[in-house]
Amino acid sequence: MKKFKFFTVISCVFLIFLSACNSNEQSSIKIAEVTRSLFYAPQYVAIEKGFFGDEGLDVELTTTWGGDKTMTALLSDGADVALVGSETSIYVYAQDSRDYAINFAQLTQTDGTFLVSKEPQPDFKWEDLKGSTFLGQRKGGMPQMVGEFVLKNHNIDPHADLNLLQNVDFANIPGAFVSGDADYVQLFEPTASTFEKEGSGHIVASFGEESGHVPYTVFMTKQSFIDKNEEEVMKFTKAIYKAQQWVQEHSAEEIAKVIQPYFEDTELDMLAASIDRYKDQGSFATDPILDEEEWNNLKDIMGEAGELPAGDLSYDDLVNTKFAEDVIED
Structure with missing residues (x-):
């Protein structure tokens, strides 16, 4: 009887040990x-x-x-x-x-994107975009949809009032802006700030601030x-x-x-x-x-x-x- 009790105690201790090990998995x-x-x-x-x-x-x-x-x-x-x-x-x-x-x-x-212009615009107004070439984001993605939403809130039809470019892959947009003829681009950080530091672009507005939560x-x-x-x-x-x-x-x-x-x-x-x-x-x-x-x-x-x-x-x-x-x- 004593031997049985001894092995029972040992088994319980062993099971507790296994449980502790499993909890750390x-x-x-x-x-x-x-x-x-x-x-x-x-x-x-x-x-x-x-x-x-x-x-x-x-x-x-x-x-x-x-x-x-x-x-x-x-x-x-x-x-x-x-x-x-x-x-x-x-x-x-x-x-x-x-x-x-x-x-x-x-x-x-x-939204996490910023409107970046190729030239400095200290007195930027949204209406300045009209007639410009705008390098936008991929159709159907959040950056593009928020971008259009904000532009329309400022009475800008992105497809009628802009020369809207949407044929560039996401990863290639920064390079296309620097080497191309676009006047404006929609960029995430840190690219937007990097462009500003290098003089390649200038942050003029935030789509995140304009679109709300x-x-x-x-x-x-x-x-x-x-x-x-x-x-x-x-x-x-x-x-x-x-x-x-x-x-x-x-x-x-x-x-x-x-x-x-x-x-x-x-x-x-x-x-x-x-x-x-x-x-x-x-x-x-x-x-x-x-x-x-x-x-x-x-x-x-x-x-x-x-x-x-x-x-x-x-x-x-x-x-x-x-x-x-x-x-x-x-």
Whole structure:
């Protein structure tokens, strides 16, 4: 009897030991980001500051260079989570996809592009654009749709009042502006600030300030992944929220030092200046919640651009705020 009790105790201790070991196991999450951009600074902070690791997540980040490629990676299980414009979830849903993408954590809440002119314009007015050659972004993407939305709000018809160029790939737009005849271009940071420093262009306006809050870049995953991995999605959202709070509480210079490994070709002071510009206009979301007002603003922008698919594109169907709300409460 004593021997039996002894082995029972040993077995219990062994099981407790195994349980402790298992609790330290890391879950692997593959992230596909639509492009490499300091606009996504909180994501890189979450990686570099170990916030994902603190939650038991081992993340693998891949840049997929384009919304279509990013969604293909997500839908084909090449990625578990996609960081991309929330409009892509609407496009997928409209195609009657059975296992569509769910927006669960917002990263940026404004447009991230700036209007850059080739010549200095200290007294710039939006009407100055009329009759100019404008190098725009890819048709159907968030930068282009927000751009058109802002121009129309200033009584500019982008297709009638401008010589609008949309035949250049995203990655080649900066070079095409420098070498071409365009008077204006729509650029992200740090390219916009770099051009200004070099004298290649001059920032005259912000599309983010003009367009208001919108779910510009969001973490999304398939409903089937959520069903099978609720705990991992919760941990992922918690890590992002930690990073968002860290970005809010620290200076642009401190943030730049943390994320510099992702932008080795950009000088630290230029990174800091670009981050400061985004912080000033409130581009980084302060929490992961995508609210319904932002969603409706997105649909208005897509509708104005003629890109909103027909049918019921319900906020309740395509947005899940449960994880974000729970991590904030905790």
